[in-house]
Amino acid sequence: MGKVMRAIGLMSGTSLDGIDVAYLETDGETIVKRGPARTFPYDDRMRDLLAKAIAAAANLSTRDERPAALTEAEQALTTRHADAVAEFFNAVGIEPASIDLIGFHGQTVLHRPENGLTVQLGLGELLANATRCPVIYDLRAADVAAGGQGAPLVPAYHRALTAKLPQRPLAIVNIGGVANVTWIGRDGALIAFDTGPGNALLDDWMMRRAKLPRDEDGAAAARGHADEDIVRDLLGHAYFAKPPPKSLDRNSFAAHAIENLSTDCGAATLAVFTAQSIARSREHMPEEPELWIVAGGGRRNRTIMRLLAERVEHAVVPAEAVGIDGDSLEAEAWAYLAVRSVKGLPITFPGTTGAPAPMTGGLRADPSPARKLI
Known part of the structure; x- marks a missing residue:
């Protein structure tokens, strides 16, 4: 067994209902310990912002375009995730300093792998600075860039879990x-x-x-x-x-x-x-x-x-x-995938996404050094 890491997974699904947060201790291969999980619903304003962002994303031709509706939604979405993490830590008694990684799904607003395009809203650096935890995000992009579907990503966790x-x-x-x-x-x-x-x-x-x-x-x-x-x-x-x-x-x-x-x-x-x-x-x-x-x-x-x-x-x-939590499973999976990402382990496979070979993926954002108070 490799090094066990303490990770938080954040999942915001296509149903636009809210954020699932889950704690997992894992070496990225076997599951060592599944911990607490919570769901934090979106309010009507957040759902409306995301619905408008999804509509605006239909016209995107590159994954880094951010018209006004997407810029506003991405900022609000990331802030809401940071708030959810803080509420989760407070509710279950976890100290941020004890967490090794956060796996951040973000919000998918466009998924057209046939055009080499998948877009997940979520500002990794903003979330890392707000939570004071390293963040692994944008886990689908490398697979799509290599010709894969970029989805589904959860099968590796399904296999370990069952x-x-x-x-x-x-x-x-x-x-x-x-x-x-x-x-x-x-x-x-x-x-x-x-x-x-x-x-x-x-x-x-x-x-x-x-x-x-x-x-x-x-x-x-x-x-x-x-x-x-x-x-x-x-x-x-x-x-x-x-x-x-x-x-x-x-x-x-x-x-x-x-x-x-x-x-x-x-x-x-x-x-x-x-x-x-x-x-x-x-x-x-x-x-x-x-x-x-x-x-x-x-x-x-x-x-x-x-x-x-x-x-x-x-x-x-x-x-x-x-014995599986059907609400937290995907958030747990994002914690698991984050650990696999930092260890360079594959998160997508030819049989799951059509990737040319087992591939790792994801970007890492670390919190900026705290400013010294004068």
Whole structure:
């Protein structure tokens, strides 16, 4: 076992709901100790800033462009992350000086790997100075620059996290704004890719129609009736037949086809679309998973969970059923990846992102020396 480091992971997902913060002690290979975790929701102003930034990012041609909407959002986003770290340290009794690294995901506002372009907002130096901790950030860029998809990045952590589970092969599904799957073979082989929509379409639909941030517990979808013709048309998108590695932008799919449906029937249609696209991921797996573990906010949507269970052969369980925290998993993963980054260990692989070889990645920002008071 190599040197164990104490790391904090920060994850801000495509659902625009808030920041997950998690503590992890790890050598970057095995998990030594999983610690406390907290979620810090965004307020309406922050969500609005990020929504405007995502809209503005659609016109970017290079990853370092920062039109006004992105500049404002990046500053506010980084400040909110610094506040979340301070609140987390205070809540769980951690001294900043005891932390070796912070793994900072930032906010993805554009992901077009086919054009060699992925953009995550987040000012590493600002966060390092605000928290007084070294920060590892921009973990996707090197992979995309080398021709990879830059996503998903979490599979290495999935494999370490489930090393003691007897089921093989198994699948870990994260249903965030976009859904992705990691297939882990009997010999530890990894295949990973984005399966299709997660919560983003459904969350956006509920906000437009009902001024609600999500379909709580899948209740609206449970009341509605899915339009199977619309689902079939949506699943006709070329992405689903494309072999992995492959990844998606939050806005890769549009929900125009459901605009004439009721709120409940639109929710039901989108829930079926998400579940069916996850189930179709089996077409790209060498063997049927013996267990499906679901993490991310989507595991709380009972309708999506039921629909997925109806469409695959083996058990579908929330992450907690196997001792995994389904809320903090991705934040933990960013702490794990940060440690791997500083040790020069690979964070992306040919079977997960299409990278030409196992690759490390990420940038490091250290806090500036404290100014002396006169």
